Amino acid sequence: MGSPLPLITVVLLCVFPLPAQERLPESTQELSAAVDRVAVLTPSDFKTLQSQAKSGDREAQYLLALSYEDGRPVARDFAVSRNWMLKSAEQGYVPAQAGMGETYLRNSSKENGAILDYADAERWLLLAATQGNAEAQEWLGTGYERGWFGVTDYREGLRWLRRSAEQGLPWAQFTLAQMYEGGEGVPVSDSLAANWYRKAADHFTEVGGVWEAVVQLVYRDGRLRQDLVERYMWCAIVDASFNPPSVDDIKWAAKRMTKAQILQAQRMAREWIRRHTRQSQSIAQAKATEN
Numbered sequence: 001m002g003s004p005l006p007l008i009t010v011v012l013l014c015v016f017p018l019p020a021q022e023r024l025p026e027s028t029q030e031l032s033a034a035v036d037r038v039a040v041l042t043p044s045d046f047k048t049l050q051s052q053a054k055s056g057d058r059e060a061q062y063l064l065a066l067s068y069e070d071g072r073p074v075a076r077d078f079a080v081s082r083n084w085m086l087k088s089a090e091q092g093y094v095p096a097q098a099g100m101g102e103t104y105l106r107n108s109s110k111e112n113g114a115i116l117d118y119a120d121a122e123r124w125l126l127l128a129a130t131q132g133n134a135e136a137q138e139w140l141g142t143g144y145e146r147g148w149f150g151v152t153d154y155r156e157g158l159r160w161l162r163r164s165a166e167q168g169l170p171w172a173q174f175t176l177a178q179m180y181e182g183g184e185g186v187p188v189s190d191s192l193a194a195n196w197y198r199k200a201a202d203h204f205t206e207v208g209g210v211w212e213a214v215v216q217l218v219y220r221d222g223r224l225r226q227d228l229v230e231r232y233m234w235c236a237i238v239d240a241s242f243n244p245p246s247v248d249d250i251k252w253a254a255k256r257m258t259k260a261q262i263l264q265a266q267r268m269a270r271e272w273i274r275r276h277t278r279q280s281q282s283i284a285q286a287k288a289t290e291n
Contacts, residue, residue, distance in 0.1 A: 118150050141156070
């Protein structure tokens with residue numbers, strides 16, 4: 001399973017329509033657009049991009065770094081990718097600064113939980129995070145929470161994860177929920193944990209985090225055991241993604257529900273799936289138009 005969805009109390013759900021889908025941060029959308037752009041580069045496009053990068057265009061340098069990292073349309077070369085990413089980052093291009101921080105995190109070994117190049121990773125991530133990059137904020141918060149930068153600092157971890165989560169990044173929302181559930185640097189709060197799990201779940205499944213969040217909501221500590229309408233809804237949403245669908249969880253809930261509750265939960269699940277499918281198709285069409 002994977003990431004959480006927005007749930008209100010059953011009473012509110014009976015009165016109000018389901019909330020609009022959680023919106024992804026601008027930095028996430030921009031990163032996705034950059035990756036998509038690189039994926040369709042032709043050899044001719046690549047030569048043009050290379051020329052622009054050599055002329056000092058920081059965005060072209062960033063895209064060139066992504067191209068070498070992805071291995072399209074040239075052979076994959078992480079050293080060359082890192083070189084162009086650094087050139088772009090040094091010119092103050094925020095996505096490249098976040099990319100440099102992530103590069104240090106990915107390529108560093110760990111000692112006692114801390115990465116060896118943590119000073120460089122922290123420096124680049126801080127530069128991007130303070131300028132609002134949600135991915136950098138999430139990496140930074142997770143790094144403080146897990147001790148990647150030489151010391152565990154729940155207060156700083158919470159601060160940066162909350163900034164990223166409030167922008168709508170699902171994995172930041174998921175990690176924030178875990179902190180409230182486990183009392184890491186904050187008082188234990190099942191209600192706040194459930195709130196962030198729900199926000200994280202209300203994203204397209206390809207973003208990640210949905211199944212993990214639903215697992216937390218539905219199966220851990222019986223969190224939804226008394227909220228049968230909500231439990232049925234999430235189970236129906238998850239089961240709809242399997243072929244053939246799994247119905248064991250739905251049957252468990254249905255045995256304990258009235259017919260009216262089952263119909264309500266089915267309606268809620270259909271609305272959620274329809275809303276997310278429609279949004280996913282709109283984004284796919286917009287990307288196709290851009291290309």
